[in-house]
Every structure is written in structure tokens, then in C-alpha cells.
Amino acid sequence: MKEQEKNRIQQAFKEKMDYDELMNCTRCGFCLPSCPTYIETGQNEVHSPRGRIALMKGLVDGVIEPSDEVKESIDLCLGCRACEPVCPSGVQFGHLLEQARDAIYQTNEQSFIEKTTRSFAFNKLFPHQNRIQRATSLIGFYQRSGLQTIAHKTKAIKLVPKDLRAMEKVLPDVPKRKVMKQRPEQVTAIAPRRKRVAFFSGCLMDTMFLSTNDATIKLLQYAGCDIVIPKTQACCGALHGHSGERERAMEMAKRNIEAFEEEAVDYIITNAGGCGAFLHDYEYLLREDADWQKRAADFSRKIKDISSILIDLQFDELDLQVVDQIVTYQDSCHLKNGQHTFMEPRQLIEAIDGVHYVEMTDASRCCGSAGIYNIVESDMSMQILDYKMTQVKNTAAKTIVTANPGCLLQMKLGIEREGLSDSVQAVHLVDFLLQAYEQKEEQVTT
Amino acid sequence: MLDETIRKKFLAIVGNNHFKDDNATLLAYSYDSTAQFQALPDAVITPRDKMDVQAIVNICNEHHIPIVPRGSGTNLCAGTTPLEGGIVLLFTHMNQIIEIDEQNLTMTVQPGVYTKDIFEAATEVGLFYPPDPGSMHISQIGGNISENSGGLRGLKYGVTNDYVLGLEVVLPNGEFIQTGGKLAKDVAGYNLTELFTGAEGTLGVITEATLKLIPKPETTKTMLALFHDLETAAQTVSNIIANRIIPVTLEFLDQPTVKVVEDFAKIGLPTEAKAVLLIEQDGAHEVVERDIATISTLCEENGAFDVQIAQTQEDAEALMTARRSALSALSRLMPTTILEDATVPRSEIANMVQAINDIAKKYDITICTFGHAGDGNLHPTCLTDARNEEEIARVEKAFEEIFEKAVSLGGTITGEHGVGVMKLPYLHLKVGEAGINVIQQIKRAIDPKNIMNPGKIINMSKVEV
Numbered sequence A: 001m002k003e004q005e006k007n008r009i010q011q012a013f014k015e016k017m018d019y020d021e022l023m024n025c026t027r028c029g030f031c032l033p034s035c036p037t038y039i040e041t042g043q044n045e046v047h048s049p050r051g052r053i054a055l056m057k058g059l060v061d062g063v064i065e066p067s068d069e070v071k072e073s074i075d076l077c078l079g080c081r082a083c084e085p086v087c088p089s090g091v092q093f094g095h096l097l098e099q100a101r102d103a104i105y106q107t108n109e110q111s112f113i114e115k116t117t118r119s120f121a122f123n124k125l126f127p128h129q130n131r132i133q134r135a136t137s138l139i140g141f142y143q144r145s146g147l148q149t150i151a152h153k154t155k156a157i158k159l160v161p162k163d164l165r166a167m168e169k170v171l172p173d174v175p176k177r178k179v180m181k182q183r184p185e186q187v188t189a190i191a192p193r194r195k196r197v198a199f200f201s202g203c204l205m206d207t208m209f210l211s212t213n214d215a216t217i218k219l220l221q222y223a224g225c226d227i228v229i230p231k232t233q234a235c236c237g238a239l240h241g242h243s244g245e246r247e248r249a250m251e252m253a254k255r256n257i258e259a260f261e262e263e264a265v266d267y268i269i270t271n272a273g274g275c276g277a278f279l280h281d282y283e284y285l286l287r288e289d290a291d292w293q294k295r296a297a298d299f300s301r302k303i304k305d306i307s308s309i310l311i312d313l314q315f316d317e318l319d320l321q322v323v324d325q326i327v328t329y330q331d332s333c334h335l336k337n338g339q340h341t342f343m344e345p346r347q348l349i350e351a352i353d354g355v356h357y358v359e360m361t362d363a364s365r366c367c368g369s370a371g372i373y374n375i376v377e378s379d380m381s382m383q384i385l386d387y388k389m390t391q392v393k394n395t396a397a398k399t400i401v402t403a404n405p406g407c408l409l410q411m412k413l414g415i416e417r418e419g420l421s422d423s424v425q426a427v428h429l430v431d432f433l434l435q436a437y438e439q440k441e442e443q444v445t446t
Numbered sequence B: 001m002l003d004e005t006i007r008k009k010f011l012a013i014v015g016n017n018h019f020k021d022d023n024a025t026l027l028a029y030s031y032d033s034t035a036q037f038q039a040l041p042d043a044v045i046t047p048r049d050k051m052d053v054q055a056i057v058n059i060c061n062e063h064h065i066p067i068v069p070r071g072s073g074t075n076l077c078a079g080t081t082p083l084e085g086g087i088v089l090l091f092t093h094m095n096q097i098i099e100i101d102e103q104n105l106t107m108t109v110q111p112g113v114y115t116k117d118i119f120e121a122a123t124e125v126g127l128f129y130p131p132d133p134g135s136m137h138i139s140q141i142g143g144n145i146s147e148n149s150g151g152l153r154g155l156k157y158g159v160t161n162d163y164v165l166g167l168e169v170v171l172p173n174g175e176f177i178q179t180g181g182k183l184a185k186d187v188a189g190y191n192l193t194e195l196f197t198g199a200e201g202t203l204g205v206i207t208e209a210t211l212k213l214i215p216k217p218e219t220t221k222t223m224l225a226l227f228h229d230l231e232t233a234a235q236t237v238s239n240i241i242a243n244r245i246i247p248v249t250l251e252f253l254d255q256p257t258v259k260v261v262e263d264f265a266k267i268g269l270p271t272e273a274k275a276v277l278l279i280e281q282d283g284a285h286e287v288v289e290r291d292i293a294t295i296s297t298l299c300e301e302n303g304a305f306d307v308q309i310a311q312t313q314e315d316a317e318a319l320m321t322a323r324r325s326a327l328s329a330l331s332r333l334m335p336t337t338i339l340e341d342a343t344v345p346r347s348e349i350a351n352m353v354q355a356i357n358d359i360a361k362k363y364d365i366t367i368c369t370f371g372h373a374g375d376g377n378l379h380p381t382c383l384t385d386a387r388n389e390e391e392i393a394r395v396e397k398a399f400e401e402i403f404e405k406a407v408s409l410g411g412t413i414t415g416e417h418g419v420g421v422m423k424l425p426y427l428h429l430k431v432g433e434a435g436i437n438v439i440q441q442i443k444r445a446i447d448p449k450n451i452m453n454p455g456k457i458i459n460m461s462k463v464e465v
């Protein structure tokens, strides 16, 4: 690391880190056994929450200088926040991580980024025509959202061809733009109306997982909700925030608050744990902006995951059925650790006739998807995924249910890598529920 | 910084993957759970087995390099801060349970095994390993042995020392020594097992331990007794024991502690009580029922305004887990928590609680108290801010007075957390000049070059080495 770069980072740490929050860590070590990177690195303190906090504090205090190893520690963090609910001191690790990444990456040099982007495209993608077609959906998304830049800024893309091949296979086809534009802005309840909600459609969900979004809207209708889907909403900004692009994230937050605050709704519903937790955190993100603080707080309070509102509206008491099968659930880290929603998805799954629910060991441990982590830190991501798939196999599940698009893709990738695509499927909770609801309906009507 | 030739020697033993001296690693091993202490080592080495340990010790011995053995770094006496640099030695590759001997009721383990894993492995074969420090899900047995850690079950079952039957240690001169064994009795020479237990890494590196297991108690029952003031609760503790009932657990928590723990655990703890006793008994079914009934009556007679008995095993475990989080949870209130470990004879517990409160008032500081009351072992915890130098000075004075008071009541400066660096200045209060002398002589005899965890327990720089 160059001297100039070191100085810049050290200065940025002094300016950006919340020192009180750093002090809040008593170094008790209670978080260590929950941290996937601590486990997977053979209990390396450098890659533990306690170690990361100490490094951040060490930089602020001037006990150490920034270095490649310090940066690596921050890079290798999944941001899964599994260290938060187990911390007796209540350390908000997610916030510290965002500040640290912001300090490291905000004004990084650009030339390096462009170089690696190009080398990825030329060496890994272009030589394989069929690879491009599928990959464009993801790549297209990355480009549109500006995330590509971040991905490369964070670390040169390290996807090995084997993983990339598997990745291509699991990427869903992107629907035609025409289809994407058809959705109305207002949808009315099918069952007697009980709530009026807004739907946060999310950028990845609304392209690659459009059908899951449609399923979410249907479930809400069946559960008795009128739904508004504001057209002016933007990407939630989570991936930016987590990758050190705090300014961009704040812009997006403001756009979303504006888009939703006019609507008189009970809740703003999300179906992606990652987005939900970040939306929930707008209040924190904009805490220093006097004009936005209250608006952000009002917005954050309304955020609710689809599973949570379905339980509120007793959707689990409806007739639900699938063919007999073993089902397991992979927690979305941010849904669990950020929004504290983990019972509701399980409750819904277990309510379905035909489901034999088997909890996998360490269901709440991160799957290694973690936003763009599986691309920028693919070695660690695959190591974590291998552990996850071993647990899945032990349950003998036919269906892995997830609650976040990143997790869903990662589980599909895991299935592909294990050669299990004939016997195991990964689905989003809402798709599974809709299937269960409509299957029963069909039986009743026929 | 290590000399390049020495660095090469270490690398030759363990290879690149197990030797680290980049600045991130040095920082990550510069602290433990003790507030306000930090010092960077020169390198961090992860031996793969005991032969590696021996080879590393040999080099350190030859070149006078300090060795700081480190478990999970959860000690509370700055016992693993590398004050004089040198190498930190990790046991993450030496983390196997070697054997469970169901004939002799022993377990042989490497130092890096987590305490909780030992407990669970014993439970699996219907046996019981009782020592359960609050940190048991993360602390290593090597650390437990070296601190002679206690836990929530100390009252009835004793501390780690009571379960260490034998040790294998690499001495500072590189020799292996085996002490004790799978023996119920052994009086061959001085009790070296006990010497190395609680030695805080200052006499050698533990590479293997043989632990005693006992039959698993039939059943357990857990209860809470709630009080309107601290002194009555403390007096109840003494009265229960004077009544010749020895519960497994008899923990004391004051109101602020209960509040922060509830904040974290959210299990419906009685935050309205000024003091709470957490009590557990185990054993044969009838005995447990009878004891819990007697204890309940005693609590009520002594002024408890409510007694709650956990209805399910899950509820009971939730209470114990919540108690284990007390120390860290307290830091929700203030940036810095400094805790102490003064211990008095059980009959003096009420006096000690009273004294702590008086001293806190006198120095105008906030002290919350919880701890293993049944063992006479309290953890007065000061909530402060390390950045406030003026207050920290008062905190230090207050703690000194607490130590003096404890000793004057026939107690000690530390019941289970060890001396390390933190309590080194107060050791003389407990052991006197003659005691200091003996400790120095033992240290000098075994570790003449003072390479093992120097600066901990005893100061050698002041004497001729």
C-alpha cells in the first residue's frame, strides 16, 4: 500500500468511525463462534468481529497503519451481522462495517478498477458466447446499478471459470422489458380488505425475479391487502452502502422516502431480506441530516417483510398444500439479524400440508452469498457454501426455501455444484407459498 | 520486530501458514477481554502439535524471546496482552479431544478444546464436566486451567482445579513434563499439577490435560428469588449455606445488572427487584425437590418478596445463559466496564456488598455488582469511560479500597480471574512479602530467563534474574 493511500485511509477512519460504538465492544469474544469467517479461517482473530472492531479502533487510535492485511480483514467480512444478536453489549457491527468500508473505498483510484473490469470481460466472458447470454442479466444489472464499479473497486473479480459456469446455469432468464413494464401501480385485495400496503419491488427482484415479485403481490391480495407500487421507487442502496458507497446509498434512500411517503399505507412490504434490513436502517443512514431524519424514521418504521405480514394476517391458517416432501429453510442473514424475522418464515412453511420440515444445522449461518461477496471473495464464499450444502444434504430436503434473492441464487449455485439439480430445488418462500395456496385452490375447485 | 534469523527459524518449524507478523495479525492478538490493556506482540505462531511447541520454546529459550500462550483471549486480568512483545502462541490446531475413558471417568484433551465441547462430549456419554465459566462457549480448556477458572456451578462442584488430574507441559527449557495421571490418588512428590493449574502461562506451555468427569446428576431445578434491597439478598446467601444446603448455583445480581441483561436476553427477568438471586440445585429427584422447597422458604423468611421456579428446562437454561452475559451486557450503559473479582468467606458476603456500595458512594462512581455469591465471589463492575482520566483515577482508588476490605474480611483480591497484569500491584495485599518471595523463587527456578508470559502474576524485573 502506498504511503499516500495509507494516510488517506487513516484520516478517513478518524473522521468516519463512530468511536463510541467502537468503545462499546468489551472484547468479550461472545461473537466469535457465530462468525462464519472466523470459523472458516480456522479461528483467525483477524477475521472475527472482535478482531475487526479492534482493527478499526487501532486505525483510529493510530496504534497501527492501514495495510493490505487490514483491508483484507474488512473485505473478507460477509456483513452478515450474525455477530449482532449474540453481542451482549449491543454493538451495531453492521454500522461499523459500513463506516469502515466507506473510509477505505470512497475515493479509491479508478484506473485499477477499469483494468480489472476489462480483464474479467475479455478473459472470462467473451471467449464463451453462451456464457455471455445468461451472464448479461446479472452483469447488466451490475452495470445499471453502478455496482460493477464497486465490485471491482472492492477486489479484482476472482471468479474461476468452474464457478462461473455454475453461476450461469442458475441465473434465471431476464424477462423482456415489455413484460416488466406492464404492472399497474395499484392492485386491490382479493379477500376482504384488511390492510393497505405499499410494495417495495427492489431492482434485482424486479428484473431477474419478476415472477417472485408477482407472486408476492398475489399473496398480499389473497391475504386481504390493497397494494400500491410507487413507480418512482429506486434500488434500496444496500449493496452500495455495504461496499463503501455511502453517498450513493443516501441518495437512493432519499428517493425512496419521497416515493413512498405520499402513500397512506400501513406498511411497506419487502420480499428480500437484504433490502428490507437496509430500508429499515434508513433512519440510521440519514441520522445526521436534519431535513431527512424524521422522514427516514417514519419510513423505516413501516418496513415489514412479507412473511411477517402474512403471519399477522393469519395466512398460515388458510388451506395450503404441496406434494409430500422434506423442506428446509435457509435464513436470510439480514432478515434475521437486521429485521429479527426468523420465526415467521418457518411458521408459514410448517403450516403447509405435505411439508415435513427439517431444520438444518446452523440454518442461520450465512450461505456466503452476501450481496456481491460471492463474486469478489469467491474462494471464501465457496468454502462457506460447501459447509452449507453439507448441512442441506444431512436434512435430505427436496426443497430449500429462502427469503432473499442473493441467498436463492447462492443455494441454486450450491445445488448445481453438488450435482443435485435433479433431486433438490431452491425456491423463494413466496413462490412456495403461492404454489401451496393455489394447489389447494385447484383441488377445491376441481 | 524479530531478528530476521530468528524469524527464519520459526518459519522453518511451522511454515508460512502458521507464522504471522503482519500488522493486522499483531493488532488482533494485542488484547484480551480486559479493558484498557493493549500491547503488540512481534509474531503470532500456531503450532500444529506439541513437537512444534517444543521446537518453538527451544528457540525462545535460546534467544530470550517472551512467549505468551493464548486461548481465546477472554481472560479478565490482561493475562494475554504481550506486554514485553515476543510471540503469541495459539492452540487452534491443538483442539482435539484425545480420549474419553469411561472406565476411569476421565477425558484427555489438547489445550485448544472449547470448554463447552468438553461439557457436551461428557454429557453425550452420560458424564458431567462441571466447571462452567461464563465464557464457556468460547474459552479454551488451556485458558481455563491456566486461570483455574470457576463458574456458575462452583459452589457445589468446585473450580477447574478440582477436575484436573494430570498435565503435560513444555517447560521453558524445552523439556516435557507429565504430572499426575488418571489417578484418584497420587502423592509422589510436590503436587505439580496444581502448580501448573492457575499458573497463567508463566511456568510453561500446557500441551495436554487429563480431566476428571463425574456421573451426570439425575435432574436439575432452577429458581429466582427477588429482593427489595441488596443487603437482604446477600444475607440470604449466607443463611442458605449456614442451613447446610449447598446448591449448585447461587448467583447474585443487582438491579442495574438485571436490567441490562434483560435488555439483551429479553426473557422476562424481574427488573423491578433491587436484587435477584439465581439458584440451581441438581441431584436425585426427591433431593432436588426438597432442597428447592427449603431454599424457597428460606428466601421468603429472609425477606424475598417473590420466588419464581423455572417450569421447563428451556426456561432454566435461558436464565443461566442470560446470567453469563451479565458482564458484557453492562457495557451497554457506559463505554468502559472495569470489573473486579474480590472474594470473601461466604459468611461475609453481606458485609462485602455493603462495603462495595459505601466505597462507590465515597468515590462518586457507579458500581454494579453481580457474581457467584455462594462462593463469596463478587464481581463489582465499574461503569466508566476510559477517556475520563480524572474518574479513572477515582475508580482505581475505589478498587484498591475494595481489595483491602476483602482481604481484611479474610478474603482475596481475585477469586477466579487471576492476577495477570491487572492485579499484580495488589498481590502483596493477599500473599504478603513472604508470599511474593516464594512466588518469585518458584518462577525463577522453573523459568530462569523469564520468557514465559513475563510481567504476569509476579514482577521479575525488580529482582536479579
Ligand SMILES: Cc1cc2nc3c(=O)[nH]c(=O)nc-3n(C[C@H](O)[C@H](O)[C@H](O)COP(=O)(O)OP(=O)(O)OC[C@H]3O[C@@H](n4cnc5c(N)ncnc54)[C@H](O)[C@@H]3O)c2cc1C
Pocket (backbone or CB within 6 Å): A027, A028, A029, B032, B033, B068, B069, B070, B071, B072, B073, B074, B075, B076, B079, B080, B091, B111, B132, B133, B134, B135, B138, B139, B140, B141, B142, B143, B144, B145, B146, B147, B148, B149, B150, B151, B152, B199, B200, B201, B202, B204, B205, B206, B207, B324, B325, B327, B328, B416, B417, B453
Ligand atoms: C463475559 C465473560 C465471562 C467470564 N466468566 C467467567 C467465570 O464465570 N469464571 C471465571 O473463572 N472466568 C470467567 N471469565 C474469564 C475467562 O473467560 C477465563 O479466565 C477463561 O478461562 C479464559 O480462557 P481463554 O481460553 O480465553 O484463555 P486466555 O484468556 O486466552 O488465557 C488465559 C491465561 O491462560 C494462559 N494459557 C492459555 N492457554 C495456555 C496453554 N495451553 N498453556 C499455558 N498457558 C495457557 C494464558 O497465557 C493466560 O494467562 C469470563 C470472561 C468473560 C469475558
Ligand code: SF4
Pocket (backbone or CB within 6 Å): A024, A025, A026, A027, A028, A029, A030, A031, A032, A049, A050, A053, A083, A086, A087, A088, A089, A090, A091, B328
Ligand atoms: S460480543 Fe460484542 S462486545 Fe463481545 S467481542 Fe463481540 S462485538 Fe465485542
Ligand code: SF4
Pocket (backbone or CB within 6 Å): A034, A035, A036, A037, A038, A047, A048, A049, A052, A076, A077, A078, A079, A080, A081, A082, A083, A084, A093
Ligand atoms: S458481519 Fe458476519 S462475517 Fe462480518 S464479522 Fe460479523 S459475523 Fe463475521
